[in-house]
Amino acid sequence: MKVAFKEWFAVCEAIGKGxxxxxxxxxxxxxxxxxxxxKHEEFYLFPTLFHKQSTLLLGSARADxxxxxxxxxxxxxxxxxxxxxxxTAVEDVRDWQQVLALSGRHIYxxxxxxxxxxxxxxxxxxxxxxxxxxxVELLDPALEVAYSKAQGGCRSWVTIP
Numbered sequence: 315m316k317v318a319f320k321e322w323f324a325v326c327e328a329i330g331k332g333x334x335x336x337x338x339x340x341x342x343x344x345x346x347x348x349x350x351x352x353k354h355e356e357f358y359l360f361p362t363l364f365h366k367q368s369t370l371l372l373g374s375a376r377a378d379x380x381x382x383x384x385x386x387x388x389x390x391x392x393x394x395x396x397x398x399x400x401x402t403a404v405e406d407v408r409d410w411q412q413v414l415a416l417s418g419r420h421i422y423x424x425x426x427x428x429x430x431x432x433x434x435x436x437x438x439x440x441x442x443x444x445x446x447x448x449x450v451e452l453l454d455p456a457l458e459v460a461y462s463k464a465q466g467g468c469r470s471w472v473t474i475p
Contacts, residue, residue: 315473318360318395320465324371326361328421329450330397336419337399337446339470340430340438350438350470352404352446358457359397359450360465360472363387370426387461395457395474403447413443 321329321337328334339350363386387393407413413427427443434440457474459465465472 315475316358317354317356318358318472318474319354319399320360320362320470320472322371323361323363325421326359326397329359329399329448330452332450334420335448335450336416337448338413338416338420338422338427338430338443339446340433340443350444352401352444354401354471356398356400357471358395358453358474359399360395360459360474361393370423372421372423387465389461389463391461393459393461393465395459396453398451398453399448400451401446401448405445406442407445408439408442410441413445416445 319337325334337352339352410428410431413431414424431443432440459474465474
């Protein structure tokens with residue numbers, strides 16, 4: 315089994331195209347008592363479909379969807395896992411101006427970043443985000459992962475065969 319990080323499909327594509335080299339995360343509902351952390355040095359990017367992602371991303375990234383009519387993966391769908399990441403640095407950022415200074419290194423909208431920055435819960439403080447600087451490797455061929463229920467839900471880390 316391999317560790318994979320769930321991220322919006324369009325963000326995975328931006329990372330693969332070199333348009334994004336940081337991941338800015340707060341975590342999901344099912345992160346556990348200690349909250350979210352970038353706890354793996356290497357991981358695969360598991361693209362997710364989320365109906366609101368196009369409104370929370372910048373510019374051309376809004377067009378990067380496999381099928382615009384598809385809103386979620388369904389059990390048995392083939393998920394294309396095309397990228398493997400390596401974390402080169404991780405930082406807890408607690409200064410909003412530092413978050414804004416990352417502009418140009420990601421495709422997240424300011425609205426989305428502010429929402430993540432201000433959210434608190436699950437062991438994570440209001441007024442902070444985790445920022446991971448990453449390098450990326452294109453997988454050739456891509457892994458074709460049959461989507462399962464275990465990969466669903468609001469969690470950041472999943473396993474793939």
